[in-house]
Amino acid sequence: TAMHNFSTLDLPADELLSHLDELVAHIDTDEGAGEHEWQGLTGATCLCAVYDSVSGQVTAATAGHPGLAVVHPDGTVSFPELPVSPPLGLGAGMPMETAVLTVPEGAQLVLFTDGLLESRDRDVDTGLAALGAALAGPARTPEETCAAVIGAMLPSGQSDDIALLVARTRRLDPERIAEWEVPSDPAAVSPVRNACARRLADWGLEEIAFTTELILSELITNAVRYGSQPIRVRLLYDRSLICEVSDGSSTSPHLRRAEATDEGGRGLF
Incomplete structure (x- = not known):
């Protein structure tokens, strides 16, 4: 809910994760002060990626979360390196870092949780290699890509939650x-x-x-x-x-409702 609300403010990916990091730290502090033992949210991970359909650029920031995969129109797969920041609640006010990459039209952006990669008999590196093999190949719809990945990667007896998101990029005319x-x-x-x-x-x-x-x-x-x-x-x-x-100023604009006696601030409304 917090991330959904922050995203409506059009914040850059790194600022959005910084706000989430502060929020999780406050939640943990408040809950930890209660009478009952509380596990807290510290350690929650998050990946935020913003795609610009004008420039074709993806700006991504991650807080302890696996990075994304890019399936190119020719069927090749890449795993761009993203600067990794600590999980949410553990950042201690450290600035989040972002990576900017340009992807071609018709590429697929694949975002996933670590439960897709890791299992009892498979480590992360082996999981990434298997994921790359499952993603590679002829052009598919996002739905077909999801089905192929789940079919190849979902181990029997899976206990961890899995989230998989595939989005096809397009450019604005x-x-x-x-x-x-x-x-x-x-x-x-x-x-x-x-x-x-x-x-x-x-x-x-x-x-x-x-x-x-x-x-x-x-x-x-x-x-x-x-x-x-x-x-x-x-x-x-x-x-x-x-x-x-x-404009080039560093201030962030926001709507202000004019009071009955204000002589300014009415124009946009």
Whole structure:
């Protein structure tokens, strides 16, 4: 539940795991202070991977968890090396590290728990070799990949829980991406807003153009007024329209609801 909530904040993978690490440490401290003996959550592991369908990059961070596997379109398999941080609750405030890799379109990202690799008669290295052999081969759907892996790897008498996730990557059509650089000048807001409106018309989204222009005006104006260079605007049209405005400042933006007497803070709402 905590990870789901943190992910809605669009945090980078390493920051998300850092928040989880602190949360688990607090939970263990609070529960440990109770009257009853508590085993705690310390030692829980986690892998967080974020895929960007525009750049094709995967940003991954792991807290004591096995890394991911990449099945390339030609059927070859690789296990990218990820910097390993301590399990959740044991980080003691140490910064989490991330790895960034670029994967081709049509590749499969395979995430799994250690129960898939280890058994009474198989160590981790042997398990990784067996997993690589099970993943390699001709193109399959994610469902077929899962079935093949479970069929090859699931030992009899398995006692540990197993989780397996397979996701096929795809790239967003470049024709569905629009980007602009914005100078640090309030006069630059109008030309960029007009350019966005023209692109919405090209995409057949005239019915939401007015609302989109209002949102972009507020976001771009705030970035010009309070942010720093580089200021960029990006529109992504996939299953929905995503409007992104970014700047070079180190502060994290957040929505603020205006009080009845506030003279500012109403625009975005």
